[in-house]
Amino acid sequence: MKCRHCGHKLNHLFADLHYSPPSNAYLTSEQLSMPEIYYPLRVQVCNNCWLVQTEDYVKSATDGLFDDNYAYFSSTSSSFLEHAKNYCEEMKTRFSLNSKSLVIEIASNDGYLLKNFVGSEIKAIGIEPTKSTAEAAKKIGINVIQDFFSVSLAKKLLNEGIKSDLIIGNNVYAHIPDINDFSEGMSLLLKPNGVITIEMPHVMQLIKHNQFDTIYHEHFSYHSLYTIKKIFEKYGLRVFDVESLNTHGGSLRVYGCLNNASHKEESSVKSLLNLEKKQGLQKIDTYKNFQPIIDNIKTNVVDFLIDKKKKGKKVVAYGAAAKGNTLLNYCGIKSDLISYVFDAASAKQNKYTPGSHIPILNPDKIVEIDPDYVIILPWNLKKEIKEQLKDILDSNTKYVTMIPTLEESS
Ligand SMILES: [Zn+2]
Structure with missing residues (x-):
């Protein structure tokens, strides 16, 4: 298998959790008398770009376990709603969003976040592939495109004259198999001074706090700031700020913009990169241990x-x-x-x-x-x-x- 970001051959196993059914495939009593499908659950690390990633596996042809029935509705968690609301307030102020602004959220789920913009003068578009959650968002007045985000969707939107001041990708980066295509797509849709913010679990915390149970099939990769910076740079983006968050046992919110944008690099970027280096995130032994x-x-x-x-x-x-x-x-x-x-x-x-x-x-x-x-x-x-x-x-x-x-x- 080759690295999902840089294409380097993968040779280093980080975690071998053997075989497991999809983590959200809850069974009815009738299903207990049927066969259950298990998939390999192994995670490798690339010793070139240090992306931690699950091994590919072949899905069964009859597999219906990763479907809509198990959709996770973000609005069921009250702490999540609070987190989203605070985030929206912060972004409005920090980046002076107004009636000329457009916000795009990728994986907008049931509208738990974008609903904070409904009724305000800021326009917002959600992109969400899962039908049940997209429908729920539409019901509360959110403009949703029901699709997977990709370069081809980004180009389609560009043709319609859509460019964004703020692109939000909260807890989606870990869930997408092709992070290169996803990152390139984001860079295409940015206005010259637009901002991307993405949130994802921080692999440094996963290692430090033994959080191996946060590994499951729906997560394709686990990130350090070092690796995100590398991915961003490949698509003409630069990281200008980063915050550590308490969500999911320790997450990052990474701020990116186009290379020529005016956002000044905050000291947080260098200090987190240094901390990651000190914690051994660019040493193979850290992963092997x-x-x-x-x-x-x-x-x-x-x-x-x-x-x-x-x-x-x-x-x-x-x-x-x-x-x-x-x-x-x-x-x-x-x-x-x-x-x-x-x-x-x-x-x-x-x-x-x-x-x-x-x-x-x-x-x-x-x-x-x-x-x-x-x-x-x-x-x-x-x-x-x-x-x-x-x-x-x-x-x-x-x-x-x-x-x-x-x-x-x-
Ligand atoms: Zn790599």
């Missing part, structure tokens, strides 16, 4: 669960999110070790987690089960989940997170 850490987590997780099983303790989990599925499948956990997963999303309730086949229940049933241990799978929401559960569960209940290392608390 990750697998033993993952394996160690697995041993501890399995050891913990078997110990509780032997002692007759009731163990459940909370939050049937994608990252939980990576952890459960990599550790080979089934419903004999964790009896239920509780999740507030009604679309997942009364289904089963992919691969691990643990029943998913409405959280209002957790009191009846009265668990001794609750494993909080989305560790990034530990605080808020624990606070909710402490109000309703026995004070002897213990709470456990597995990442960055196994941690138990009352």
